[in-house]
Amino acid sequence: MNWFKYASPASFYPLAGKLIPYFAAITVVLLAIGLWISFFVAPTDFQQGEGYRIIFVHVPASWMSMFIYCVMAFWSALGLIFNTRLSGMMTQALAPTGALFAFLSLVTGSLWGKPMWGTWWVWDARLTSQLILFFLYLGYLALTSAIDDSRRRDKAGAILSLVGVVNVPIIYFSVIWWNTLHQGASVSMTKAPTMAHTMLMGMLIMALAFWGYTIAMGLKRVRCIILEREMSSEWIKKNAVE
């Protein structure tokens, strides 16, 4: 299979269209299972009572917000190196969803913080670096919407996302490097998770559902962007955008 074939918007457009329903379906199924586990299978937490159930959306949203930024940086690097048009489009297609998840992470975190910590917000390293991530997304969106020429827009956006990606490891390790009010990771790559199996299961399934959602939204948006940018090109005039 020739992957470079799909670096052209004309051939990626129909492929993305075909993939969307599958990711949408996977998302719906995983969300149903994940929500069922979140509310009916996972036990009550002995310290946090039922309030801990917020983690079933908070943790996946936070993970996605960091992960999407990394993917944007990846596409940006590809775009700068190979000068492919699709890379910039992919980066721009992911940014709004990433911003949304960063926002949801902050809001759900606040809703958890109020009953558990007694405050909606503290300027702790984890919370502050996550807020910076949200601002980086907003900055990216503002920058790219301010530039009319698509090549220059892609380039400027790529540089911003590559510079900003430094913040992602800072968020991830903030709970280790600083004394944060935010708890350390309950799930890490080096230790066994410190939570009940069904809780972990629920969280992972919700995270997968958010993945599916992100991919579906990203593909949907990249299709819009392709049409918007290539409207006057031959392949759209001539053949089926289906």
Next chain:
Amino acid sequence: MQWNSFSDFIHMGGYGLYVWGSFGICALAMIIEPLILQSRNQKIRRQVKRQGGQP
């Protein structure tokens, strides 16, 4: 299952507002984003059609 009644479920052991607030805002966001995209998609497809393309 840890719920004895529906009101128990809504109450969430005293955390109802926070838990449902969190899930609610996520649900809202994940319903609105696809709708916005849908309308963006329809708008651009209409434009493509107007200029003679076939979306």
